[in-house]
Amino acid sequence: MYTLYYSPGAASMLVHLTLLEIGAPHALERVDLEAGQQRSAAYLALNPNGVVPTLLVDGVPHGEAAALTLLLAERHPDAALAPPPDSPQRAEYLQWMLYLANSLQPAYRCWFYPDQHVADGAAGIKEAARIGIEACWSRINAHLATHGPHMLGATFSVVDLYALMLMRWSRNMPRPATTWPHVAELAARLKTRPSWKRLCDTEGLAEWA
Ligand SMILES: N[C@@H](CCC(=O)N[C@@H](CS)C(=O)NCC(=O)O)C(=O)O
Known part of the structure; x- marks a missing residue:
């Protein structure tokens, strides 16, 4: 049994989507970030x-969205959300998960929380974050153009769920991720999955749903 501490649309969304794709029974505990x-x-x-998500796995709390997603995919191999360890796609899978976790997600943290990084100069931090985020989407778009339609080609995986969450975070930025055509195509494809509709209904997401 799992319990997910979440906030609507936050980094917990990746873990929530993964639980829904697996069909794993789980309880949800909302954390009021604004309060x-x-x-x-x-x-x-x-x-x-002091961030979401936290996932209780058999009563024990664990953090970090990407790590939790890797863990869930590993614990539920029947859901086929990740290439198995002996798969030729395994290295690419790990590479993209780490790319999203190391290069793209931290840049969003700078965009949304610039004051946490420097007392003064938040505008400069945001601008650097914007440039970094756009560079990542350009890179991902080029990858999808030749290796799509999913992040792992024909194979749907948690990398796609991770990309989808990060796309959504850009919706009000100067250049949303979906202005890159192959990224937009992936978003449209993923939004047809029942897990997405269920997530939006459960988390109460109306914008970019
Ligand atoms: N590296 C962490 C980052 C999580 C994170 O930044 N969560 C944000 C929401 S998207 C949060 O809880 N923010 C509240 C705060 O920082 O006070 C993860 O991936 O789990």
Whole structure:
């Protein structure tokens, strides 16, 4: 049994989507980020970083969206959300998961939380983040143009779910991810999956749904 501590549309979305794709029974606990609940003593005891997601796995709390997704894909191989360890696609799978986790997601954190990085100069941080995010989408678009339609070609995987969440985060940026045509095509394809509709309904997401 899993319990996901989440906030609508936040990094927890990746874990939520993965649980829905697996069909794994799970409970949801909403964390009110605007009220600062992520900094409460009770929540910090679960996640000392004070962020969502946290996933209780058999009662034990764990953090980091990408790591949780890798873990879930591994624990539920029948869901076929990741190439198995002996698959020729395994290296590419790990490469993209880490690319999204190392290069793209942290740039969004700078975009959305520039004040946490420097006391002064938030505009410069945001501009650097924007440039980094757009460079990543250009790179992903070029990859999809030749190796699509999914991030792993014909194979749907959690890499696509991760990309979808990160695409959504760009919706109000100067250049949304879906202005790159192959990225837009992937978004449209993924949005037809039942897991996406269920996630939007459950998290109450109306924008970019
Ligand atoms: N590296 C973490 C980052 C998670 C993260 O930044 N979560 C944001 C929401 S998208 C959050 O909880 N923000 C609240 C805060 O920083 O106070 C992960 O991937 O799990």
